[in-house]
Each structure stands twice: as C-alpha cells, then as structure tokens.
Amino acid sequence: MAGTPQYIRNLNENLIMDALITQGTMSRADISRQTGLSKPTVSLAVEHLIDRNLVREMGRADNAQGRKATLIRFNETAYYVCGIDIGATRIRIALSDLNGEIIAYRTYPMVVQKAHEPAEATMLELLRSHMNELLDKNHLNWDQIQCIGFGIPGVVLPDSGRIHRIVDPLAGLEEAFSLESLSGAFPCEVILENDVNLAALGEYRSGAAAGYPLFVFFSIGTGTGAGIMVHGQLLRGLGGLTGEIAEMLVDDGRRLEEVLSADGLMQLAKDYLDQHGELLLEAADSGADVNVDVVANDLHRHLTPEKLFEAARSGEVEALEILKQYSQKIASALRQISVVLAPDLIVLGGGVGGNGDVLLPLLRQIISEQFPVQPQLICSKLGEQAVVTGAVQVAIQQTMLNLQQEAME
Numbered sequence: 001m002a003g004t005p006q007y008i009r010n011l012n013e014n015l016i017m018d019a020l021i022t023q024g025t026m027s028r029a030d031i032s033r034q035t036g037l038s039k040p041t042v043s044l045a046v047e048h049l050i051d052r053n054l055v056r057e058m059g060r061a062d063n064a065q066g067r068k069a070t071l072i073r074f075n076e077t078a079y080y081v082c083g084i085d086i087g088a089t090r091i092r093i094a095l096s097d098l099n100g101e102i103i104a105y106r107t108y109p110m111v112v113q114k115a116h117e118p119a120e121a122t123m124l125e126l127l128r129s130h131m132n133e134l135l136d137k138n139h140l141n142w143d144q145i146q147c148i149g150f151g152i153p154g155v156v157l158p159d160s161g162r163i164h165r166i167v168d169p170l171a172g173l174e175e176a177f178s179l180e181s182l183s184g185a186f187p188c189e190v191i192l193e194n195d196v197n198l199a200a201l202g203e204y205r206s207g208a209a210a211g212y213p214l215f216v217f218f219s220i221g222t223g224t225g226a227g228i229m230v231h232g233q234l235l236r237g238l239g240g241l242t243g244e245i246a247e248m249l250v251d252d253g254r255r256l257e258e259v260l261s262a263d264g265l266m267q268l269a270k271d272y273l274d275q276h277g278e279l280l281l282e283a284a285d286s287g288a289d290v291n292v293d294v295v296a297n298d299l300h301r302h303l304t305p306e307k308l309f310e311a312a313r314s315g316e317v318e319a320l321e322i323l324k325q326y327s328q329k330i331a332s333a334l335r336q337i338s339v340v341l342a343p344d345l346i347v348l349g350g351g352v353g354g355n356g357d358v359l360l361p362l363l364r365q366i367i368s369e370q371f372p373v374q375p376q377l378i379c380s381k382l383g384e385q386a387v388v389t390g391a392v393q394v395a396i397q398q399t400m401l402n403l404q405q406e407a408m409e
Helices: 005-023 029-036 039-051 119-137 180-183 195-205 256-260 262-285 292-300 305-313 317-341 356-370 382-409
Strands: 057-060 070-074 081-086 090-097 102-109 144-152 188-193 216-219 224-230 345-349 377-378
Touching: 005 029, 005 039, 005 057, 005 070, 005 216, 005 382, 029 039, 029 070, 039 057, 057 119, 081 119, 081 195, 081 382, 090 119, 090 382, 102 119, 102 382, 119 180, 144 195, 144 382, 180 188, 188 195, 188 377, 195 216, 195 224, 195 382, 216 317, 224 256, 256 262, 256 317, 262 305, 262 317, 305 317, 317 345, 317 356, 345 356, 356 377
Parallel strands: 081 144, 144 188, 216 345, 345 377
Antiparallel strands: 057 070, 081 090, 090 102, 216 224
C-alpha cells in the first residue's frame, strides 16, 4: 500500500492532526504553512477529517484585512477514554476527552467480595456498574469510549497481561484484574499497567515532573513502589520488575514494604508508644503526677496514619518523633535509589508519601547532610489523581494510534 494515493492521503491527514493537536486552532493556510503541504492537499484532507468527526470548523478568524479564514481545530470530543485506579481501599475513575481534559472524576470504596461469590465475577460486575453510572451521568454511551487504562497495585507481566505480586489487601483477585478478564468485561480496548508506573507517567505529562529527563516516583501507602522514567519513557526491566523496591531488604532482613507501608508506619508508632507508656509508668512509680490510663488510651485508640500526621502538624512531640524515625527509614531507601540512578528528581506520592508538608522538611535535611548524590525532592502535584491521570494518558496514546492505523486500512 505504501506510495499509493490513499496511503499518501492518510499520511497527510495524520500530519494535519498532529499539527492541530500541537498548535490548537488553525486556518487551512496556517496548516499549509505549518506542515508544508499544498493548500489543495490540506483542503482535501481537512474535509475527510471532518467527515470522520476528528476535526471541526470553529467559525471565522479575526483577520484585519481580506476574507475571513475559517478556523479548524481537533475535535477532542469525537471520542472519550477512561482511566481507572484499582487501589487497595479505593477505586478511582476519570473520564477524559482526547486532549486529556478530565471531565468527570469519581471515587468508590473497594468492596471485598462475599466468601460464597466468585471473586472475578464480583469485581468485574462492580467495575462495570461504576463505569455505567459514570457514562449515564455524563450522557455518554459505550460507542463513544475508545479505550480504558487500568492501574493495578501489582506487577503486570508484559507477555501475558497477568498479575503478579499484587498488594496484600487484593490478594486472590489476580485473575479478576488480569488483562484477559478486563478485556472480556468491557466493550472497548483495555490497557493494564502497574499503578506506580502510571503515576510516574501522570506526573511527567502534567504534574510535578514535567520536563525532567530522569526522575523517580516513589509511592508509599498500602504498598510501596517506584516508577522510573528516562527521557519520557518508563523503565520496565526483566519481567516488568523495575521499580519493585518493596522487595529491597533493610538491615534486619525485612522487606522494605513491611517497614515503609502504612502498616509499617503504624507498627513503628505503636512500638514507640509502647516504650513511651513504659516511661510513663516509671514516672508514675516515682510519684509524678501522670494519669497513665488516660495517656495510653489517647495514644493507642484508633491510631491511623492520617491522625498521626495531623498530630505532627499540631506540634505533638510524640508524633513528630515517630515521623522523624520514619523519615530516617524512607531516607535509607532514597539513598540507595539515588546512588544507583542519580535521578534529577524524586517525587513522593501515595497515601502516606503524599504528606509532603510533614515529610519533606525532615527528608531534605537528611539528604543535605548525608547523601553523596542529592536529587531534588518534591511531593506529587496530582495527589490521588496521579494514577488515573497516567491511565488516561496511555488510553489516549493508544486511541490516537488506533485512529491513525484505522485511516491506513
């Protein structure tokens, strides 16, 4: 087909599409100057793109003199894509146009299936229900959805699309979230990727890491992981395992995830508070005026990472001391990453890592005093939407590729 008139026409259309996406609204004359194509070629290609609903006319330009030119722009609402973040405790869904503009965003609790129900059927029904609700509320139908990008907290095996090493709260749901299962459940193309990789992509495209040639997204939450990008490309490595820093071992032989995850932070806090309670008991034995029961109850009751960070923000000494110790553990991992990769930037994210107002001052001091390689350290700009933003980006990329290939057929 190469060299045929149809093939050349399709190449021209793709060139015009790229120009419109990059430059925005343009006249046919602007397109001709931008692409180097003749005006008759541009006019013919634009008419075909209008027929495909991929570009649209936007009225007349505000020329100072002469005939007003008709403006053309890429039709970002010709189709839509979705990004879905399947988390340990939350499902987050973003609906986006083809420019990456998120037009709807919803969060739902992750519901554990009942014991007598098949895990795969239950989870797929849940996801379909959430998607149907989102489409209904935005007056869309499935014919308008080209692709869904899914982020999963586990390793996605590149060859098979199966899930490996999923985060503990979702253990047993690997089959439900495999590429094959998701593709069978939704009437559009599906892409499956590790959630931290998608968060890194989201931060690179429209977040805190825009323009950085080498950076690491370090996620700390229910699980722990890293996404590494070099010149805009994700590093994947053998079996897709690049960035699985959860498997790093600390000095006492524990996995890094056991130490840095939300559960690890809570264990550190409880160990510290238990020791603190013993000191209170000694103070009481010595005659000091201390209500041990009240203090113990206040410190241990319903302890969560959120409450711990809030206590630190309020200046509570115990919370600050716990988070100083915790920051030393984070810093140990950051040091190993830094001396191996020497990244320009490290972005902290995740439910725990996103508390940058507390963690960043502590970590930056350690970095400045102890690190032989000192990358810039900042917090995620996209926050809880980092994964869905990256998922939307891969869905758009695949959709645009499909539209280009469709024109070639």
